[in-house]
Structures are given as structure tokens and as C-alpha cells.
Amino acid sequence: KAGVTQTPRYLIKTRGQQVTLSCSPISGHRSVSWYQQTPGQGLQFLFEYFSETQRNKGNFPGRFSGRQFSNSRSEMNVSTLELGDSALYLCASSLGGTGGFQETQYFGPGTRLLVL
Amino acid sequence: AQTVTQSQPEMSVQEAETVTLSCTYDTSESNYYLFWYKQPPSRQMILVIRQEAYKQQNATENRFSVNFQKAAKSFSLKISDSQLGDTAMYFCAFMKVIGAGNNRKLIWGLGTSLAVNP
Numbered sequence: 397k398a399g400v401t402q403t404p405r406y407l408i409k410t411r412g413q414q415v416t417l418s419c420s421p422i423s424g425h426r427s428v429s430w431y432q433q434t435p436g437q438g439l440q441f442l443f444e445y446f447s448e449t450q451r452n453k454g455n456f457p458g459r460f461s462g463r464q465f466s467n468s469r470s471e472m473n474v475s476t477l478e479l480g481d482s483a484l485y486l487c488a489s490s491l492g493g494t495g496g497f498q499e500t501q502y503f504g505p506g507t508r509l510l511v512l
Numbered sequence: 513a514q515t516v517t518q519s520q521p522e523m524s525v526q527e528a529e530t531v532t533l534s535c536t537y538d539t540s541e542s543n544y545y546l547f548w549y550k551q552p553p554s555r556q557m558i559l560v561i562r563q564e565a566y567k568q569q570n571a572t573e574n575r576f577s578v579n580f581q582k583a584a585k586s587f588s589l590k591i592s593d594s595q596l597g598d599t600a601m602y603f604c605a606f607m608k609v610i611g612a613g614n615n616r617k618l619i620w621g622l623g624t625s626l627a628v629n630p
Contacts, residue, residue, distance in 0.1 A: 439620040452617055486557060499607060499616055503557035
């Protein structure tokens with residue numbers, strides 16, 4: 397099976413712009429989670445989507461939003477970019493059911509976002 | 513609030529030797545999952561090992577094993593016969609149940625940077 401893929405891999409934007417990141421999960425996985433990784437804060441959970449519905453959300457401002465399509469692919473959007481949004485954004489997929497096997501998350505390579 | 517602490521920001525080990533990375537967590541829940549992930553310099557996060565809290569037996573995956581002490585809330589990772597390819601950042605993560613149903617959330621430690629030296 398192909399792994400989790402994320403596009404684009406690198407992105408440079410300026411303050412005030414918006415950006416959309418894409419994530420394609422492992423085939424058969426219905427849950428997609430997004431994380432922000434920075435050197436100072438480590439990995440911070442953004443949100444999780446399951447069957448096109450957001451079922452879990454972290455403590456990020458409303459500028460961060462996401463959605464999931466019927467094929468389980470997910471997009472994350474950040475509006476009105478700030479310098480502090482520069483980070484590696486990781487997407488992870490899982491089967492989405494209950495139990496350790498079902499809930500184990502597998503990660504994509506990430507999208508490196510630089511905000512100037 | 514649940515927290516995960518990795519007290520060793522950096523560690524190094526000689527090739528073929530054994531190293532143990534520590535992780536402690538704080539939770540009031542009785543059932544949860546614990547994970548170790550590694551992130552090599554290429555940045556792809558890779559699952560190393562998983563432990564269900566209700567299982568007393570320590571998980572093992574080839575050269576990787578854990579020492580799970582539930583009462584002490586400790587979850588250390590032992591790497592035997594270290595290889596150069598083990599050089600990476602290692603993250604300990606705790607899967608928390610949020611409310612009822614299937615809501616889940618991973619809470620992460622800040623990581624331990626492991627260097628395997630030839």
C-alpha cells in the first residue's frame with residue numbers, strides 16, 4: 397500500500413496570504429489528523445477528520461480550518477498567515493475505529509511552510 | 513491536563529550498543545495507548561512501537577522494546593544493537609480519549625535526539 401502523501405512539500409508565503417495543504421491517507425484509512433510541528437512547541441494537534449466530519453479539534457485559532465472529502469483525502473487551510481505559522485505541517489491517517497491497531501496513526505512526509 | 517515528558521533532550525550511543533530513552537506521562541485515565549515514533553533527518557515520522565495500557569506485557573518490535581510501568585506512569589524505549597540508521601528524533605506519545613465515542617488525540621513529548629556514532 398502507498399503511504400500517506402502530502403502536497404506540496406515546501407511552500408513560501410507572505411504574511412496575510414492564505415494557504416491550502418493537501419493530504420491523501422493510506423487506502424482504507426478513514427481518519428486524518430493534522431499536526432503543527434515547530435522547534436519550540438513540538439507537535440501540536442490541529443484537528444481530526446473522520447468520514448468527512450471534524451470529530452476532534454485542538455487549540456488553534458479559527459484561521460486554521462480543514463475538510464475531508466468522500467475519498468478521505470483532506471485539506472487544511474490557513475487564512476491570514478502570520479510569521480508564527482511557519483512550521484512543518486504533518487498529516488497522519490488511521491483506520492479510525494477503536495482499539496490500538498485501529499487508532500495507530502501513520503504520518504506523511506509533511507509540508508514545510510515558511511511565512512515571510 | 514495530560515502531559516508527556518521526555519527528560520533527555522539529546523543522547524548518543526555507540527553503534528551496536530544498547531540505549532534507553534525515557535518517557536513519563538501524567539493521566540488519570542486507566543485505559544490509553546502509548547507510542548514511540550522516530551523522525552529521522554528526512555523528517556518522515558515513523559511508528560516504532562505501540563503499547564496498550566491494559567496489557568501488562570511489554571511490547572517488542574525486533575531490536576526495539578519498551579519498559580512499561582503503569583503505576584509509575586513510565587514508558588521507556590530500549591534500542592538494542594544500535595545501528596547508524598537509528599539516528600533520529602524519538603517522540604513519545606500518549607493517546608487520550610476525549611469524551612465518549614471515538615474521539616482520540618495524541619499528546620506528544622518534546623522528543624529526544626538520538627545520535628548513533630560509528
